[in-house]
Amino acid sequence: MYDKGKIIPGIIVFVCLLIFPILYNSGSAGVLPNPEKPKDQKECVKDKQYMRTTHMQLINDWRDEVLREGNREKVVVQGKKYDKSLMNGCMTCHTNKKKFCDECHVYASVYPYCWDCHFVPKETI
Amino acid sequence: MIEKALKGSNVYIGWLVFLSVLILAGVVSYAQQYQYGLGYTGMSRDVSWGIYISQFTFLVGVAAGGVMIVLPYYVHNFKDFGRITILGEFLAIASVAMCLLFIMADLGQPTRALNVLLHPTPNSMLFWDMIVLNGYLFLNILVGWVVLHSEYKGTKYPKWLKPFIWLSLPWAISIHTVTAMLYCGLPGRHFWLTAIIAPRFLASAFAAGPSLLLFIALVLKRVTKFDLGDVARDKIITIIGYAAILNFFFLGLEFFVAYYSDIPGHKHALDYLFWGLEGHDNLVGFMRLSLVLGGLGLALFWIPQTRSNEKTVMAACVLVFSSLWIDKGLGFVLGGFVPTPLEYVTEYYPTFGEILITMGVWSTGFLILTILYKVAISVKLEKES
């Protein structure tokens, strides 16, 4: 092999750099997110598991229904009406963005651009 | 084959460094624009497209213009273009790359650019423009590279390539036609609302593209051993000569329709561009200069003495190219926004940062072009020696 002296150390350095973040964080999962749910509410529009995995899809679908189809019919769950809206729906119960949304989003390093346009309820600004 | 681009004279390396510095300035400016928004530029509510989109429009023409070199060689078996066909194809690659960069620089939300694919909208001409431009880029990379690689290996290009070569010819026409349709299908913009836009675009493209190509080829003849040949040179001059005449003929028709019909809406933009409208005349100097440069360039191309002198031919190339750049890369897009639909006159001045970004994109194009031409010329000279 030509240039053995350069290639092999090069590969070793590359692999070390590659696995450094894994080694550095090994053994600790970090602080697990613990989103705070609204205290005065028992129900959401869907069950907990569904909301955890699919809330972004749901919000996306709501947006298209409201905007594109003009279907602003409220969602009724157990007699309670919810606006199909992030700002005027979700956030009326989940009033604390920091303790609810950001808790997981920051942990997963997900930064949706919702808040570039929509507002966070007053108390959490 | 690509290794040919890595070694070169000091002039070559110096040129690449120079381009890289300009690119860096463009990147820094773009970072600022990205941070602040497009208000970083001189564009406004009234003139909502500026120098980015006008450069894009002009460069689509340069890309399409390469077909004037490619077509005679492949279709009419015009052997004298054999040495420069690859230059035409590589010029198209660099130009389309610049077009795509200019579009990205112009988007308010560049990270959402792929929405065009995610929500395909066939009734939008921009959707089709995206398809034809990317298709043309692909075709030219494929054809140019495979042909050159075959030459490198000392063989003829493979048979399967033939359909792609043939496809690339009408495709070149399509990119500029669709780009014209971005403009000429919009109601309420009188200056653009004319069926002659596509043919005029093509005529100016067939003059501007070959002008740039001939100029570069003559520079290469001076700094390298590459010689395009007298027959090829003369033929390109003829092509540019007729195409430029056609372009000015079409422009004259626009003038006739506007001023003979005497319909205010048809006259406004031409008034603004060549005489000034309601005291606004920031493009008048440029547009008149464009006519003068074009006239001079055409004369040099047609007078037998200057036509056969390489120095005057190079001057003519610069004159015609500059003339068409002003006409299409400045006046055409900006003129269309004057007056506004509410009949106000708003003028546009690019900002310094906007000009740096524009120069950065041009430099990127020339960097691509330089590297591709370096490879092509090295291969050709190696085979011939």
Place this chain on the structure above:
Amino acid sequence: MDDKRRRFLKLAGLSAVAGIGAPSAFNLLLKGEVNASSPAPASHGTESPGSGHGEAPTGVRLGMVIDVNKFAENPGMAQKCVDGCHQTHNVPIFLDSKGQVNPKDAIKWIWKEPFENLFPDHSHYRRNDALHELPFLALCNHCDNPPCVRACPTKATFKQKNGSVIMDFHRCIGCRFCMAACPYGARSFNWRSPRERDENGNLKFIKNLNEKFPTRMRGVVEKCNFCAERISEGLPPKCVEATGDTGAMIFGDMNDPNAPISQVLKSTFTIQRKPALGTLPSVFYII
């Protein structure tokens, strides 16, 4: 619904209509009972080329009539409409470094415009002075055949079932093709962030924030949305509300023959902006 079946039914229906209807339509034309060149204002539902939306002619088509005389009788009312709309929709007012309104970045949903600018195709020869001092309101025409919708490469702007043309700000890529396409100058672009804050954390360009309605972000196009969010709650558009009971603005379903707007359009001479372009605006003016 299955797309193929839908297309088949459409085609079948069209051929049937063509077969049965063509001779009688031709007769009507010959007798001069229908003016072939001027489409009926309530044509929402005709498959206009490029609009991509077909709706039964019996569907809703929202429209607006603006009575300029009423605005002349109530000075200051036009400005109230503008302010009401812009406050409700968090439309920013961009100021330059000297604190002046910067027209370069301006965003307008509804604004005042002189007669000759709003109707440049009309003759202004020997102009009527009184007319030229009237405050005309300009806004998106919510065309039945909107060029902006045709131009948009992502369907970020589209026509709703009720005929209003609105924006999906989440999808807009900011190419500004719609701005070039709109013959009415109704569209604005966010050249910079409308949410910029000063040192104290207050929004610099939006005073009196309406927290029920989002702002926009930099790099997207915006315009009048015919108050889609209010109509769904049974409220009139904000500008219409601002005119109170003066009747200066009449809003409603033009396809409902009993709606006040239909009555007014039937009984009063109205004009539209640039009708020759075939965009079929939904906003009418009483001069």
